[in-house]
Amino acid sequence: MKFRVQQNELNKHLNIAQRGISNRSTLQILEGILIEAKDNKLKLTSTDLEISIETTLDANVIEEGKVVINSRIIGDIVKKLPNDEVFFDIVNNKVNIKCQKSDFNIISNPGxxxxxxxxxxxxxxxxxxxxxxxxxxxxxxxxxxxxxxRAVLTGVLFEIEDGILTFVSLDGYRLSMRKENIGVKESLKLIVPARVLNELNKIIEDNDEPISLAIANGQIIFTLKDTVIYSKLLEGQFFNYKDIVRTNHNTTVLVNRKNLLDSLERASLLAREQRANLVKLSITDDYLSIKSNSEIGDVFEEIELIKKDGEDVNIAFNSRYLMDGIRVIDSDEIELNFVSSLNPCIMRAKDDEKYIYLVLPVRLAQDDF
Amino acid sequence: MKFRVQQNELNKHLNIAQRGISNRSTLQILEGILIEAKDNKLKLTSTDLEISIETTLDANVIEEGKVVINSRIIGDIVKKLPNDEVFFDIVNNKVNIKCQKSDFNIISNPGxxxxxxxxxxxxxxxxxxxxxxxxxxxxxxxxxxxxxxRAVLTGVLFEIEDGILTFVSLDGYRLSMRKENIGVKESLKLIVPARVLNELNKIIEDNDEPISLAIANGQIIFTLKDTVIYSKLLEGQFFNYKDIVRTNHNTTVLVNRKNLLDSLERASLLAREQRANLVKLSITDDYLSIKSNSEIGDVFEEIELIKKDGEDVNIAFNSRYLMDGIRVIDSDEIELNFVSSLNPCIMRAKDDEKYIYLVLPVRLAQDDF
Structure with a gap:
């Protein structure tokens, strides 16, 4: 097996394939990347049996073949080589790698x-x-x-109904839901492991080039130009999230997103000294106030409301859960919706129906506000 | 005690004072920063009894006084406040901090x-x-x-002789020495803890504004415009480094610094699999070659010599020690000096007498090259 390949291209594709390698693999062969050379292409494959990645690049293949090389070792070597042509010559389980004045011999496993x-x-x-x-x-x-x-809760539900693709996840304390009109006719419902989605997100780019999603026997396949990611689907019944997301509220306020986040971050400095990160919110006519206290002191923050509809409300939260949601909402102004101090708060960007974030309150007696 | 101060100024000076706080302090009061308000100045003081820092800034002092506030808490709060005027009002052990719509009450200790x-x-x-x-x-x-x-080896020797300030340190495996002509007449010899110097280096800036060094009873005092750093000196006799640094060599070569570092980094990828990070260098007429091997394979690197004087040499090193030295030498070309495979290598920038780095070889039989 012999081939020549450009260092920067190989490095880029090794980085992609490495996302399929698990740190906690118990099978030694799965710490390796399968490299197949054929028809002037290299195909790199990695898997941890939950996620599998195949990525393909051009190469000058002199002699076809396949080999498995430890992912970390080949990754480290290629990353450090100069950006020039790299020659691979594999005989039995010995891999010879040459690039300019560098000459490596490493061991490998048979493909x-x-x-x-x-x-x-x-x-x-x-x-x-x-x-x-x-x-x-x-x-x-x-x-x-x-x-x-609770395996199904470790994944994100992908649901298509009436041409709308809905992404939903919940962990027992908060729920997030994103809707996109993709104009697809069929209906489907499947749960993709969050771990796979997080790796996928490091591979896909922030542009409007298409990614293809295909459903198969217990799997979802994401196809990009030269990379295919296979993921096992999670089995089980997803929570009936539609019952949780209500649309009638008793209080709706609009606030500046940055002011709210800054105030919560400051209030959390003292809140984090206690385990629950407890912050108390009070909404009155013109202000949202945030209070927090712990052994080392207390803090009071006040944010002007841009708009308020409905009743005053006192409600307590784990500040970390509030901030997590605010951080992913891309908008200058944020809408907070409440029913009572015992019901979830629903956040969304102003005038945006596509994304909502729902967070459960911490129950406190009204005297404690 | 009452004062007003600008957030960004206070934040900057708290960052400086925090460098004097030790993570491993056993005295609770030393986790705090002493804040003294007087004559429209704030003086912040921190110490771990080895290093002490005093830093001063302008403030609008309404009522003079002093107080000790936990370093982490005051640092975190001030960092998160908006860049505006911050009002401090301290009554007994309660500190009230107000800035815009933020209002903190935290506990403190008496100054x-x-x-x-x-x-x-x-x-x-x-x-x-x-x-x-x-x-x-x-x-x-x-x-x-x-x-x-071996307390004296945890510090850097500052030695002044004939107007030359020499900085020397050694750890038993390598030695580094920097000389600067500062034109000072007196002679002195003292050892400053490396830990203090590393903190100092985060405070001083990369420009030619002066810093003043003063020697006192068992201490060195570094004075910047608005900050004073006191450090205990280390007691004991420093190693007689002049005997180690010889000037007659049997082999002197000049190589490109970046090529040498890149090659060593690649050779180290396999060398690090073994404990000693062993790399073998061979200098022949036109090349410096680097070899390394471990269970997982071997690597051979070759670097063209820009110039060579003297004999061929085979010599082995811990690659990490070689790379550490190359990384701090600021020069495109680097000079390596050898006596034999059993004597230290001395590195320096080309045409630069100010800095040398000396590293001991690993002893190997010549058959092992």
């Missing part, structure tokens, strides 16, 4: 030892712009649960 | 509880440009020892 990826039979397929998927992942993947015993 | 810094009687004093001190610290503080049982 035949690499596990076969399951054959995928696609049942439906549609395209969306990469930046739409990127935003949806950023706004929803962080509200998934880390608790492996 | 009288703060330890008195020892009175300093200066015996000699001279100025040097800040950037000269900054470069000397960067080039010498990293070759100090971490071993507290």
């Amino acid at each position: 035949d030892d690499y596990p076969e990826l399951p054959i995928v039979i696609e049942t439906s397929k549609f395209d969306i712009p990469q930046n739409i998927l990127k935003t949806a992942i950023r706004q929803t993947s962080f509200t998934t649960s880390q608790d492996e015993s | 009288d509880d703060y330890p008195e810094l020892p009175i300093v009687i200066e015996t000699s004093k001279f100025d040097i440009p800040q950037n000269i001190l900054k470069t000397a610290i960067r080039q010498t503080s990293f070759t100090t020892s971490q071993d507290e049982s």
Whole structure:
């Protein structure tokens, strides 16, 4: 097996393939990247059996073949080589890598030892712009649960109904939901592991080039120009989120997003001294005030309301959960909706129906405000 | 005690004072910063009893006084406040901080509880440009020892003789030495803890404004425009470094610094798999070659010599120690000097007598090259 390839191209594609390598792999062969040289192309494959990545680049293939090389070692070597042509010559399990005056010999595993990826039979397929998927992942993947015993909550629901693709996730304390009109006719409902989406988000770019999503037997396949990412779907029934997201509110206020975030960050400096990060919000006619106290002191913050509809409300939150939501809402002004001190707060960007973030309050007696 | 002060100024000076706070302090009061308000100035003081910092800024002092506030808490609060006037009002141990619509109440300790810094009687004093001190610290503080049982090796020797200030440190494996002609007449010899120099280096700037160095009873005092840093000196006899640094060599080569560093970094990728980071250098007529091998493979690197005087040499090193030295030498071309495979290598920038870096070889039989 022999080929020549440009250092920067190989480095770029190794970085992509490395996203499919798990740190906690127990199978030694899965710490490697499968490199297949054929028809003047290199195909790099990585998998941890949950996510699989295939990425392809041009090369000058002199002798076809396949080999498995440790991901970290090949990645480190190629990253440090000068940007010039790199020559690979693999005989049995010895890999010789030459570039300018550098000459490496490293050991490898036979390509035949690499596990076969399951054959995928696609049942439906549609395209969306990469930046739409990127935003949806950023706004929803962080509200998934880390608790492996509630597997469906470790993923993001992708649901298509009436041409609308809805991304939803919830972790028992907050819920995030993004809707996009993609004009696809079919209906579907599947749960994609958040871990896979977070790796995917490092690969896809922030432009409107299409990414293709295909559904197969228990898998979702994301296809970019030269890269394919396969992910297992999570099995189980997703929470009936539509019952949680109500649309009638008793109080709706509009505030400056940056002022709200700055005030919460300051209030959290003292709140974080206690475990619950507790902050108390009070909405009166013209102001939203934030109070927090702990052993080391107390803080009072006041933010002018841009607009208020409805009743005054006193309500308490874990400040971290509030800030997480505000940080992913891209808007100068933010709308907060309340029913009572016992019901969730629903946040959204002003005049934007596409994304909502819902957070449960911490129950406090009214005397405690 | 009452004062008004600009947020960005207070933030800047708190950052300076925080460098005197130790993470491993056992005295609770030393986790605080002493704030003294007097004559429309604020003086911030911190100490861990090894290093002490005093930094002064303008303020509008309405009522004089002093107070100790936890360094992390006051630092975090001030950093997050908007850049506007901040009002402090301290009554007993309660500190009220107001800025725009933010209102904090935190607890404090009485200023009288703060330890008195020892009175300093200066015996000699001279100025040097800040950037000269900054470069000397960067080039010498990293070759100090971490071993507290050999206290003098945890510091950098400052020696003045015949108008030359020499900075020297060594850790048993390598030595670095910087000389600067400062034209001072007196002679002195003292050892400054590397930890203090590293903190100092984050405070001083990379320009030729003067910093004043004063020597007192067992202390060195660095004075900048509005900041004074006191450090204890290390007691003991410094190693007789002049005997180590020889000037007659059997081999002298000149190489491109970047090529040498890149090649060593690549060779280290395999070398680091073994504990000693062992790399073998061979100098022949036109090339310096680097070899390294470990369980996972081997690497061979070749660098063209720009110039060579003297004999061929085979010599082995811990690659990390070689790279550390190359990284702090500011020059396109680097000179390497050898006596034999058993003697140290001395590196310097081409045509620069001010700085040398000396590193001990790893002893190998000649058959092992």
